[in-house]
Amino acid sequence: MKSVTLGEFIIEKQYDFKYATGELSSILSSIRLASKIVHHELNKAGLAEHILGAVGTENIQGEEQQKLDLYANDVFIKALKNREIVCGITSEEDDDFVAFDGESMNGNYVVAMDPLDGSSNIDVNVSVGTIFSVYRRISPAGTPVVLEDFLQPGTEQVAGGYVLYGSSTMLIYTTGNGTNGFTYDSSLGTFYLSHPDMQTSKDGKIFSMNEGNYNRTSQGLRNYIDYTKGIDKATNRPYTARYIGSLVADFHRNLLKGGVYVYPSTDESPKGKLRLLYECNPLAFIIEQAGGKATDGEKRIMELKPTELHQRVPFIVGSSNMVDTIHEFIKEN
Ligand code: AHM
Ligand code: MG
Numbered sequence: 014m015k016s017v018t019l020g021e022f023i024i025e026k027q028y029d030f031k032y033a034t035g036e037l038s039s040i041l042s043s044i045r046l047a048s049k050i051v052h053h054e055l056n057k058a059g060l061a062e063h064i065l066g067a068v069g070t071e072n073i074q075g076e077e078q079q080k081l082d083l084y085a086n087d088v089f090i091k092a093l094k095n096r097e098i099v100c101g102i103t104s105e106e107d108d109d110f111v112a113f114d115g116e117s118m119n120g121n122y123v124v125a126m127d128p129l130d131g132s133s134n135i136d137v138n139v140s141v142g143t144i145f146s147v148y149r150r151i152s153p154a155g156t157p158v159v160l161e162d163f164l165q166p167g168t169e170q171v172a173g174g175y176v177l178y179g180s181s182t183m184l185i186y187t188t189g190n191g192t193n194g195f196t197y198d199s200s201l202g203t204f205y206l207s208h209p210d211m212q213t214s215k216d217g218k219i220f221s222m223n224e225g226n227y228n229r230t231s232q233g234l235r236n237y238i239d240y241t242k243g244i245d246k247a248t249n250r251p252y253t254a255r256y257i258g259s260l261v262a263d264f265h266r267n268l269l270k271g272g273v274y275v276y277p278s279t280d281e282s283p284k285g286k287l288r289l290l291y292e293c294n295p296l297a298f299i300i301e302q303a304g305g306k307a308t309d310g311e312k313r314i315m316e317l318k319p320t321e322l323h324q325r326v327p328f329i330v331g332s333s334n335m336v337d338t339i340h341e342f343i344k345e346n
Contacts, residue, residue, distance in 0.1 A: 019045055019184060019195045019204035029190050030171070036098045037171060040122060040147055041186065043099075045204060047092035048143060048176040048184055051085045051129070052197060055178050058135055073108040073323060081135055082106055085128035085143065099124055100150055101158030103322050105291055110322060112158045119154050122147055122171070123162045125291040131259030140179035142261025146295040147172040163290065163322060167315030173295030177261050185211070185265070187302040192268075211268065213305040217332035219272025220252040221263045229279035233346035237339050260287065264296055264330065268303060273331035273339065277310070285309075285327040289319055293328050306336040310343050 017025075023038045023045075030037055058081060086106040093099045094113050100120035103110040105127040113120065126145040134141055148169055150162040167173075174186025182197040184204055194208030220241045227238060241252040255272070257263050263274050276285050287293055297307030297314040307314040307330040317326065329336055 017206040019206070022193065022195070022206055026188065026190065030188055036121060037147065037188065039096050039098050040093065040124070041172065043092040043096055044089070044143075044145060044174070044176075045184065047085075047089045048182070049197070049202060050088050050092075051143065051176070052178055052182045052199065054084060054088075055081065055135070055141070056199075059138060074105075082129045082132045089126055089128045089143065089145075093124055098122055100154070101162065102126060103163045103290065104128055105130070105288065105323070110158065110160065110163055114157075118157060121149055121154055123150050123158060124148075125163060125294070127288070127291045130261055130292065131257075134257075134259045139257060140177060140259050140262040142178060142259065142265075143176040144261060144292055144295050145172075145174055146170050146291060146298070160322070164319040166318050167289075167294035167297055170294060170298050170315075173298035175261050175264075175295065175299070177265050179262060179265075183207070183265070185268075185299060187299050189298075189302065192299050192302040208269075211303045213268050213300065213303045214271035214332055215304070216249070216334045217267065217271030217273060218249055218252050219255050219267050219270055220275075220335075221254075221256045221267060221272060221331075222275040222277070223256060223258065224254070226277065226279050229281060230277045231343065231346060233343035234275070234277050234339070236346065237342035240338075240342065260292060260296075264300075267331045268300065268305070271332050273329065273335035275339065276328045278327040282325065284325040286325060287328045289314070289317060289324045289326045290322060293326055293330075296330055300330050304333065305331055306333045308336060308340070310340070 023041050027038045097116040098120045099122050101110055101112045102124045124147050131141045148165050152159045172188045177183045185194040192211040195204035196207040197204050243250050276287050278285050293314050300307050309326045
């Protein structure tokens with residue numbers, strides 16, 4: 014079988030895109046480049062004492078920032094700015110959006126991203142990821158980007174994806190014509206198409222949630238958690254409990270094997286933990302294109318109208334029948 018590189022694939026698929034100017038291809042190429050740089054830096058993390066550990070500052074959500082968070086943020090911003098097609102970005106690491114100036118103001122696109130999700134896992138050598146979402150701007154080209162450009166529902170995404178820095182580094186993305194996965198050959202510096210047209214199974218067997226939150230969640234969800242442990246051949250239970258605490262890794266495993274990931278509303282965090290713009294929406298786009306579902310427990314994630322950059326939402330994502338069953342349990346209570 015002929016090996017297809019990510020670069021070749023992006024160009025080949027360019028004309029599936031309704032605007033087909035090559036600009037989106039260029040953005041994806043910037044993301045590809047930045048992810049290679051981050052991959053190489055991450056692989057050194059275990060060796061480089063100066064890179065491990067916290068910077069000592071907190072981001073807007075009160076979370077401690079790791080040095081590699083900031084490094085990845087910087088690399089992705091520079092790569093995205095460089096081609097003067099993106100006019101601004103919003104990132105988990107920056108309190109406000111970053112408006113690009115100069116020629117970039119003519120850019121037609123904005124990007125929302127979590128440059129290094131799950132970064133508290135780096136110190137223990139566990140997989141982390143980059144999550145990204147691309148939109149066409151609403152404001153006119155040639156003017157500075159505005160907040161409304163970022164507050165678009167996920168249905169307006171023109172591309173969404175993630176990079177998983179795991180035992181292999183993979184880049185998975187969609188532009189609305191299916192989900193495709195590429196694996197990085199670090200000896201050649203090239204991503205190859207390894208997972209064409211990914212499909213997740215309708216019924217899965219994996220349940221992924223931080224069950225430490227059991228007593229903080231709704232009665233309906235608690236009933237579902239109990240149900241996952243029930244013994245019943247017909248419904249393939251008990252399910253398998255798997256939770257890494259690194260969203261991209263948990264999501265990726267379930268996408269390939271069939272399962273559901275839940276980060277619910279809790280007493281302490283009624284809106285859950287994960288952020289709509291750069292964590293939930295891109296993964297919702299990916300899973301829908303692979304035949305799965307993503308909701309906040311009630312509504313489709315991609316139809317939620319964002320009201321703020323760092324907005325959090327409860328997140329239920331994965332095999333469609335599993336998501337439906339959770340909804341039934343939630344409704345019953
Ligand atoms: P982060 O964006 O600060 O890295 O937090 C997001 C991470 C996800 O990767 C993961 O699924 C979740 O937080 C784990 O949270 P918890 O430790 O509460 O289970
Ligand atoms: Mg994150």
